[in-house]
Amino acid sequence: MTGKAATYSGSFMKKLSGLDESKLFDQLNKAETNDATARHQLAGNVRWVVDHAQIISDQIVHRLPQYTLHNGTHLFNVLSIMEELLPEETLRALTPLECALCILAAFTHDLGMVMLDEDVKKYQETTGTPENQEWRRHCDAYPEEQRQIERWKKIRDSEPVRASEASRRISYLEGHLLAEFIRKRHADKIDPILHWLTRLEEEAKNQTLFHYGHFDFKRYLAQIGVSHGQRVSWLRETLVGSDKPDRFCRLAGGERVNVAFPGLLVRLADIMDFDASRAPGILYKHFGIENAVSILEWNKHMAITGWSFDDDTLTYEADACEHPIYEKSIHDFVNVIDREIQSVKEELNWQRRFLSSKGDHYQICLPEFVQPQIRAALDDQGHPVYIFHDLQFELDQHEIQQLLMGESLYADPALCLRELLQNALDALQMRDLRLKVLAKDPDARVEPTDALRSDEALQVRVTWGQDSATDREYIRVSDSGCGMTREVLERYFTKLGKSYYRSSEYEREQQILREHGFIVSPISQFGIGFLSCFMLADEIRIRTHPGQANHGVRAAYDVRLSGSGSLFWLSPGTLERQGTEITLYLKQPFQLDHDHERAIRWLKGHFDYSAQHGEPEEERQIFEQQKRIDPLWIIGRYVIWPLFPILFHLENHADQSVCLDDRFHGDVLAPIAIEVVTKKSSGVGFSRFSLGSPTLGISRLGR
Structure with a gap:
């Protein structure tokens, strides 16, 4: 719903x-209800919580001095914006408890950011507790800060002489570290908010402080x-669970x-409260903020002098x-607000759709457009101190693909199979080392890892065939390695050029492995x-x-994924064991063409194991020009002595599999002529020479 004119402009807001x-509190007191007594008690409880939640929220700045204020001013700002976003007809249709939840959400949504001294000690000093373990895991993710x-x-x-400076730096x-810990817990868990709601009950000596009649809404308020x-649909999806899609509604006293x-409402109002009242300069100077990101955060708020919502446009x-960096940060944050508004529009439509005609009661005044209106400061001559141009380096995925994967770097498109094998081998090595560390020290803080099952081995499987459902040819690389969490998928796998193996998390675990006598040296870099x-x-x-x-x-x-620029479509996992499986569906004109004898013959020639190694060259060139793909031939050229076996076979033909391991070159490509060795051994005095399963005298050196 748009079109409502509500003006907020500087001091006139x-x-x-x-x-x-x-207006929400007024509606709470006069809304129609079946139980006037319960409504009256609810109003009194709301007033008590509002007064005391402000006192608690004032303490946030003591632990997070580098963050914009979350005090009573901000809380009343949030409530003010929530009410301006509500059309009159929606406001009049709200039930007493809906009004109460709106008000209470405005004043309790940041309570999870409050940690008292006793709470900090519980996490930092009480060793051996789950809280302390959570704190240690958090600190382990910041090795540079700890150094x-x-x-x-x-x-x-x-x-x-430097003791004072050192103490300040420490x-x-x-x-x-503590601020980041609080911020992450505040964003992800309901327990910190529930903790303070329970303390409010205790302070009020009122166990029905968050009751409406017999309906206990404390957990809902925390959610x-x-x-x-969270993402905008999180609350609805959490409330619905496996029930009917309209189960984000509850019945309270009928x-x-x-x-x-x-x-x-609260997520919109919280992000839209974007002005200088949240970052007063006196506090900024008092706390002496040193972190560049924090300085930027404070200054963008301090630069905002007012905002207006007229008809269909929200202007800051x-x-x-x-x-100019402050102006750039304001532009970026306004874009965040715009995206949030668009997401709320979509979610509101979903809610109203599930509620059918009842959904018409729930409307929000949302702008169609969000824009900044920024003027640079003037110098002594009345000229702007800077000229703003929003220019920055951008990566065009198509151009990057052509540049980095063209003739110079990736002349053969099939070399991506080598990249997948390198990643799979790294994942196997990581899981193997984690298991070894845990065998020596079950309390080691490595990533959680499943023990190998009796029918499971650390290996890679490369299979290929034709999908019966789509008739499309595919190549599949599966490993029983460490697998990927959603965080790894989102922070590294999906980011061009970013590698988990250059992250602080990996550096932390690498240090733990070294402490237990293991060294890991990855060969892959997921990304490009x-x-x-x-x-x-x-x-x-x-x-x-x-x-x-x-x-x-x-x-x-x-x-x-359907193309390099496509969205990552995530869905609940179907892989039942730890590891990763990647399936490539070949695009035209590539086609599978595997021949076991030909692949072995070509590999022998490639490694000079055959006197005729020069003869197949023309045959191989024609094969590759015709865009034909033989996974064994491609991968066999680049992976010689892998730390873990690699099994190759056409799908549904496991009986014809080839195992590429540290014996492959000795047993298959360049087998020892046993009869020649036996004859020569007799000539030097050995009457009998038994050679069961010959291997080259080469240790597992890697890839």
């Missing part, structure tokens, strides 16, 4: 300063609070309560902006290498299982 000015802390501690203890770094940091609707104004698969395939399907799978961060996933 009407902001609530007390609950009695609230810096230790460095400054040594300076503090050994250089008295305090800042430790505060940063609404957490939802403002009255329908749309629990998901307040979640949309910034006068006297002093630096994986993108090369689209030179051979136009569709890729991935199934991955990270081990210790659950319904949370370690869930198994299936992923589908």
